[in-house]
Amino acid sequence: MFHLISASGVRHGFLVALLAGAVSVCQASDSAAVAPEAASGLAASQLFQGQHFAVAAANPLATEAGYRILRAGGSAVDAAIAVQAVLTLVEPQSSGIGGGAFLLLSSEQGVQAYDGREVAPAGVDGSLFLDDQGEPLAFLDAAASGRSVGVPGLLRMLEQVHQQHGVLAWEQLFAPAIELAETGFAVSHRLHTLLDSDPRLRDDPLAARFYYDAEGHPHPVGYPLRNPALAEIFRQVAAGGSDAFYQGAIAEDLVSRVQQHPQGGGELNHADLLAYQPLIREPICTPWKKFNVCGFPPPSSGHLTVMQILGMLESLPVEVTMDDGLPAADWLHHYLEVSRLAFADRAQYIADPDFVEAPGGDWTLLLQPEYLAARAALVAPNSMGSGGAQAGNPAETTLWSYAPQPNQPEYGTSHISIVDAQGRALAMTSTIEAAFGARILTDGGTGLPGGYLLNNELTDFSFRPATDEGQLIANRVEPGKRPRSSMSPTLVFDAESGDWVASLGSPGGAAIIHYTARTLIALLDWQLAADQVLSLPHAVTLGGPVWLEASGFPVTTLEALNERGHDVSERELTSGTQVLIKTPEGITGAADPRREGRVMGE
Template sequence: MIGLPLSAQAEAETETEETFEYDIPAIAPEVASETEEKPGWATQRFAVAAANPLATDAGYQVLKAGGSAIDAAIAVQMVLNLVEPQSSGIGGGAFLVHFDGEEVTAFDGREMAPGAVDESLFLDEEGEPLEFLDAAASGLSVGVPGTVRMLELAHKEHGELPWAELFAPAIQLAEDGFAVSPRLATSLAGEERLRQDSQAGAFYYPDGAPLEAGETLRNPALAAILREIAEHGSRALHTGNIANDLVTRVQGHQERGGALSLEDLASYEAKQRKALCTDWLAYTVCGFPPPSSGHLTVMQILGILEHLPAVEEPLVDGLPGEAWLHQFLDASRLAFADRGKYIADPAFVDAPGGDWSSMLDPEYLAKRADLVGDQSLGDGGAEPGNPGELSTAWGLHPAQPEYGTSHISIIDEQGNAIAMTTTIEQAFGSRIMADGGTGLAGGYLLNNELTDFSFEPEDEQGNPIANRVEPRKRPRSSMSPTLVFDRDSGELVASLGSPGGAAIIHYTAKSLVAMLDWGLDAQEALDLPHAITLGGPAFLEEGRFPASTLEALNARGHAASERELVSGLQALQVTDEGFFGGADPRREGVVMGD
C-alpha cells in the first residue's frame, strides 16, 4: 500500500487483502487558455468526472480496483486538495448526494459557525458591514470544516476499499511532486492577499514570484497531515496537533482573528439528510435540501419555465436564443427573490408552510410564472412570493458576493452514483494556510465560508434575515449536486453539478434543460454559453452571444451586459452502451472510465 504509515498498513492488512496500489500517471497539465475544447467521453463500466486530470485519474484507479463511488470520491477530493487548492480541500466543506441502487441520500459536510460568534461578526465598530475581502481574508470568516467528517460518514456506509488506502494517491503526489496546472498558476498570479500569509506566501511565491505552470510542486506538510487522517480518521483533523495548529492560525490572524475553538472542531458532526426529489418533465431530479439553496432554486426556475408558453426555437444557431433567455432570466429573478427571503439552515429557520416542498408546489409556481411577461421584471423588480403560512416575517437578504468550489460526478460498476460539490468558498478561501503543526513547507488552506452568511443581521425594516450569523449555524449555500432519474422506471439518468458561487444554480439549471429537454449530450450541454442574474442586472458570458441577443434582451428591460462566467461543470449520462461524460471547456477537468 503505497504512501501509508506502517501502522496504517498493518491495520489495513489485518482487515482485508491489499486491493489498491496507486500508479502516478504521466499526465501533463492542460494548455493555458481561457477555454479548452473537450471531446466528451464514452465509457461502458464506470465513469468519473473531476476538475483536474490527476484527480480524475485517482478516482479512475480506485474504481478499477473495485472501489465504490464513495471510495473514488474520497481519492478525488484529496488529490483536488493538492492540485486545485484554491477551490476545495480538507479545510472546507461539501455536499454529497448518493444513490445506492435503491435510495438517494444527502450527506452534509457544510462548515459551521463557531459557538462564540454572534450576528455582529461582520460589522465594524460603527455597525456597518465590512468590505467583503476584508472579512473573507481573515480569521473571522473561517467556519468549522466538514469535508473529512462527511466523507468518513459516507464511507462507513458505502465504502468498499479501506479508508487508509484511498489517501495513497494524494500522499504520493504530495511527496513526489506534481506539475502546477495553468489554472493554479493563473490564480496565484492574480492573487494578492495570499502572499500576506507567511506559510502560503513562502510556499506559493518562492522568491516573491508566483509559481508558474509546469513547475514541480511538492507539499510535504499536506502529505504528513493526510497520513494522520488516513491512519486515525477525521479525529486527526478535529483533535490533536492538527486541530491545535488550525485554531492557533485562525485566532492569531494578524488583522482579524476568529473565534473558532478546539471545542468547535471536536464537536462538529456531519449530517445525513433526506434528499429533495422533484418531478420535472419525464424525470425525477434529486438534490440537496437546506442549508443548500441549490435544489430549491434550480427547481423553482425549471418549474416556472414549465408553466410559461413554450418557446418554439429555444436554440438559435446552436445558442440559447433571446426568447428563451428572457424567460430563463425572469424565472431566475423570481426564484432568487424567494431564495433570499426563506432559505437558511433548517436547524434555525422553519420552511414556509412547514415544508420546503411548498416552494415547489405547482400551483405556487404557476402563480409565479404569471408574473413573467413580454418585458422583464428588471433590476429589483421580482419580489418574494408567499409559498406557505409564515410564523416569522423574514427580511430580504442583501446582495453580496459568493464564490468558489469544485464538482465531482462518479458512477461505479455496481450502478452506485454520487454528485459532490466541494468548496473553501472564494479562491484560496480565507488566505490562511495551516501546516498541521508539522513545521514543513505547504499544508492546506482554510475556508472563508462564513461570508456566505448575510453580513447584515436585519433588513431596513428591522426584520431578521434568515441567513444571518448565529452560533453553530451552517451558512446558506448555492451548491447544487444533482442526480436525475427516469420518473417511471426509477433508473439513473445523470449526475451533474458545478462550481461558480450563486451562479452554480443557473449553470446547473441550464444544463438540465439542455440535456433533458433539448436532447443535447452532456458535452454539448456544458459547451453552451451562460446567462445569469441574481435578481439585479443580467450577465451574458463574454464573447459568446451575438450582439443582437444582448440588444434584444435590453429592449425587454434586462439591463444586460457581458461578463466572464467561469463555470466548472461536470456531467455523466447513462446511455444504452454505458455512460457518456462531459467536462466544462472553461476548466481543466476530464472524464475517465472503462
C-alpha cells in the same frame, strides 16, 4: 417545444472567440458576485464514452486517482475520497480538507444526502462582519481573516459515508494524494493564473513561501510543486481517521492560525472542532418532465431554486427558438425573468433548517405546481428589472417574519460526479468558498513546507443580521449554524423505471444555480450531448443585472434583451460543470471546457 439547434455552430463561434482572448466588459464588483474564480482560458470539451464506470473531476490528476480506485474495485464513495484528497493538493483554490461539502449518493439504500457543510463557531454573533459603525466589512477584509473560518466538515462527512458505503480500506484512499504530495505535481496553467491574480494570498507568510518565489511571483506553469506538509497530514488522517484532523497537532495549528490572524482573529476553538457532526438529510426529489430530479435540501438553496426555474418555465407558453444555434432572446427573456422570481424566494426564505422553519413547515411548498404557475404568470413582455421581483408566499396562511437577504458575493467550489461498476451514482460539490478561502495556509503543526488552506465559509452568511428597522434576516450569523449555500449536486432518475439517468453539478457561487439549471434543460430537454451542453454560453442573473458570457451570444441577442428592459453586459462566467449520463451503450460524460477537468472510466 424545441426548434432547430445546431450545436456545432454554437461551439465553433464561442470557442474561437474565447480562445482568441475575449475578455469581460463588466466591472470587478460584478465579478465578485457571479464569477468566483478568474477565467484561465477555454479548452475543447471532449465526450467520454464508457460502459462500466466513470469519474469526472476538476483536475486530471484527481480524476486519475478516482479511476485507480474504481479499477481496484472501490465504490463511488471510495473514489470520491481519493479524488477529493488530490483536489486538496492540486486545486487548492477551490476545495479541500479545510472546508466542507454536500454529497448525494444513490445506492441500494436509495438516495441519501450527506451534509458536511461548515458550521459557525459557538462564540460568534450577528456582528461578526460589521465594523465599529455597524456597517458591513468589505468582502475581502472579512474573508481574508480568521473571523471568516467555519468549522471544517469535509473529513468527518467523508468518514461517515465511507463507514456506510466504502469497500476499500480508508487508508488506501489517501495513497494517490500522498504519492503526489511527496513526489510533486506540475503547476497547471489555471493554478498559476489564479495565484498570480489573487490580491491577498501573498499576505499569509506560509502561503507566500510555498506558492511564490522570493520576488512574490507565482511558481511558473510546469513547476514541480511538492507538499510534504500535506503528505504528512494525509498520513496521519489515513492512519487515525478524521480524529487525527479534529484533535492533536493538526487541530492545534488550525485553531492557532485562526485565532491569531493579524487581520482579525476568529472565534473557532478546540471545542468547536470536537463538537462538529455531519448530518444525513432527506434529499428533495422533484418530478420534471419524464424525470425525477434529486438534489440537496437547505441549507443548500441550489435544488429549490433550480427546480423553481424549471417549474416556472414549464408553466409558460414559450417555445425554444434558436438564433445561430443558440437560444434566442425570447426564450432567454423568459428564463431570466423566472430566475429573478426564484432568486427573490431564495433571498427571502432559505437558510439552515435547524434555525429557520420552511414556509408553511415544508420546503417543497416552494415547488408546488400551482404556486409556480402563479409566479410564472408575473412574467411580462418586458423585464421587471433589478429589484423588481418580490418573494411569493407559498404558504398563504403563514406570516413570514424575516427580511430578504441583500445581495452579496458568493464564491468558489469544485464538483465530482462518479458512477461505479455496481451502478452506485454520486454527486459531490465541495468548497472552501472564495478562491484560496480565508488565505490561511496551515501546515498541521508539521513544520514542513505546504499544507492546506482554510475556508472563509462564514462569509456565506448575510453580513447584515437585520434590516435598519430591526427585522431579522434568515441567513444571519448564529452560533452552530450552517451558512446558506448554492451548491447543487444533482442526481437524475427515470420517473417510470427509477433507473439512474445523470449525475451533475458545478462550482460558481450563486451562479451554480444557473449552470445546473441550464445543464438539465440542454441535456434532458433539448437532448444535446454532454460535451455540446457544456460548450453552450451562459446567461445569468441573480435578480439584478444580466450577464451573458463574453462573446457567446450575437450582438442582436444583447440588443433584444436590452430592448425588453434587461440591464445586459458581457463577462467571463467560469463554470466548472461535470456531467455523467447513462445511455443505451453505457455511460457518457464531459468536463467543463472553462476549467481543466477530465472524465475517465471504462
